[in-house]
Amino acid sequence: EDICTEVAAFDGSGKSFIHDKWDRPAGGGFGITRVLQDGNLLEKAAANVSIVKGVLTPARAQAMTSRGRIVDPEGGQEYSAAALSLVFHSASPMVPTFRADVRCFQDASEFHGFWKKTCDGYDESLYPAYKTWCDEYFYIPARKEHRGVGGIFFDDLTNGGGPERRRSMDYGEEQRRWQLLRRGRYLEFNLLYDRGVRFGLDGGRIESIMVSAPPLIAWEYNVVPEEGSPEANLVAVLQKPKEWA
Secondary structure (H helix, E strand, C coil): CHHHHHHHHHHCCCCCCEEEEEECHHHCEEEEEEEEECCCCEEEEEEEEEEEEEECCHHHHHHHHHCCCCCCCCCCCEEEEEEEEEEEEECCCCCCCEEEEECCCCCHHHHHHHHHHHHHCCCCCHHHHHHHHHHHHCEECCCCEECCCCCCCCCCCCCCCHHHHHCCCCCCHHHHHHHHHHHHHHHHHHHHCCHHHHHHHCCCCHHHHHHHCCCCCCCCCCCCCCCCCHHHHHHHHHHCCCCCC
C-alpha cells in the first residue's frame, strides 16, 4: 500500500492503482494485483503480491533441481511460496524501466551506485556477486544480448535522483521507437527464459503473470542502430556488460 501510494504521488497524474484481489481455486492461495495506467511518468506500473501453495509438477520440480535445489525431480511435493513483484514502465524513453522481484528510476551509473552502496553496507562481496548473477541470468542467447543494463539479482538464498531529472527531458519519435523495440526484448526474455513467468504459467493466474508486460511493444526485422549513436552504444553494453560502480 505504501509503495503504490508513493509511486502514484510521484507519477503526478492524479491517478491511483486499481486494486484486484484474487483467490486461487481449492484453497491454493491468494494475492493482490495493483495497476496504474496512462499516468504522467508511468505508462504502466504494476505491483503484485502472491501467496500460493500447491503440489510441484514434474516440470517445476525439474526446474528447481537444475538450480541445485534438493527436490525430487519427479515432483509431487507440497510447496508454498510468497512473492512481491514491481514493474514500472515509464512513458518517456528517457526514463528507464524499473523491475524488482522478491522471491530508482536512475541512470545506469546512479542505479548501480545506489545498489552497490546498499550492498556494501552489509558485505562488500555482495554487489559484484549479485551484479554478475544478474548479467548472467537476464541474457537472451538467441540475440547474444542482455535484456537491459543490469542491476542486482539473487534467488534461492538460504539467508536472509534519476527520474525527477530525466522525466522532463525532450525526446522524439526515434527515441520512442527505440523504447518500444527494447520492450520487445524485455518480453522475449520473459516469455522464453524467465523462470518466474514459466513457473507461473504452469497453472498460475494469467492476468497476474502477464501484468508485467509493457502496454505497447514493437518488433522490427533486423534492427541495426546507426554507428556511434546512443542506441548503438547501449547495444554494445548489452552485448558486453560493463562495471557501472
